[in-house]
Amino acid sequence: MEYHQDRFDDYSLMIYSDEKLVALLPGNRDGKMIYSHQGLSYGGLLINDKLRFESYIEVFKALLIYLQAESIEVLHLKKLPFIYHKTLSDEISYVLSALDANQTGFDSYFVLEDVSSYQPNRNRKRAIKISEKEGVVIANDEIAFFWKHVLEQNLAAKFDVKPVHTIEEIKYLMTKFPEHIKFYSAKSGNEVLAGAVLFVTDNVVHFQYSSGTEKRTENGSLDALFHFIIQKYHHKKYISFGSSSTDKSLKIDKGLAYWKESFGARVMPQESYSIQTKNHFKLDTIFK
Incomplete structure (x- = not known):
């Protein structure tokens, strides 16, 4: 990301368990807010695929506590579209719900699946x-x-x-x-x-x-x-035709959507959320 470092106040973080790196957050800071990096098309919390769900919760809570201690009030998170996952992984949806996160953006991508039968x-x-x-x-x-x-x-x-x-x-x-x-x-x-x-x-x-x-x-x-x-x-799992939203919202360019669908692509969302760092305590109630 260094090629456009002059545009952002980089605040990327590495998260360790003892001395083992278990998660990354590419990010940039703007006052009392941090964004999962605004210079990237997609992002969010990147995790070690061996991390158990309980450990994922601990990692996310530690992240929010750290940010709050650094006087950061809001974490703006771009959710990683599932097509980029290397393994089945959607812990973040559970966490966002538990933290009462607010949806701040909704972009639409048209994606071709099963490319081999295109x-x-x-x-x-x-x-x-x-x-x-x-x-x-x-x-x-x-x-x-x-x-x-x-x-x-x-x-x-x-x-x-x-x-x-x-x-x-x-x-x-x-x-x-x-x-x-x-x-x-x-x-x-x-x-x-x-x-x-x-x-x-x-x-x-x-x-x-x-x-x-x-x-x-x-x-x-x-x-x-x-x-x-x-x-x-044809050997890839997905072909992403890119955004079809007119303004990063629910509004979609009708002609562009049809053109992409004519190749066999179907719509999928990319969501963005804001999280209050002070809400980290809400993660304590997930496990009994």
Whole structure:
């Protein structure tokens, strides 16, 4: 996370049992509040997969007591979407309920499961055939051109925003994590028609950034690009198509939702909560 350390007051924590590291909290501080890091797409408390539930409760209580002693009143926690879990693990839902946590955010992601049996719908198949007739090919170059002339322009025109990362930052991260951050482009000759930046983890291939030119409907370039990527990563458990919310709330872009569903994706939430650190005592009542 050091590439954007100037934007955040880092407050990441490591939690030990005796001398053994058992949990991590990537975080940043803002006055009397700490966030499970605002510079990360997802986060929350990361735990050792051998930790028993009783120990998990003890860890979370110790965390809240520590934060309260440090004059931090509120912990803002982004819940880790279950698709990223390496093992069955949802202790945090129980803890959030016990602590009377307040939900502060609700983002919607469309996710394709069982990628090995993927079948796009009739409209997507038609677009893919058009891309073949138009001579669209998939490559993994021209990220700088895609960033400046496709992605940035589309985000500015539609949402009046910029990408969270700069092109320099994303290229730096790609050099640090070459197996986990990938870029693919759809081209006709030397012309870049569409592109996608992927974050690749053990279970998930996530479309972090994807966009196409105004001609993408006519030439099926973005459809062809997604089709290629889904087939390439057929061995993964999930393909995440990214957020479909218009403002990190229950509002969803209807057209975007349909487009993702036409590849077979289904909706799943990403929730955010606020926890009063003083409520740590409420965890004492879980076990009798």
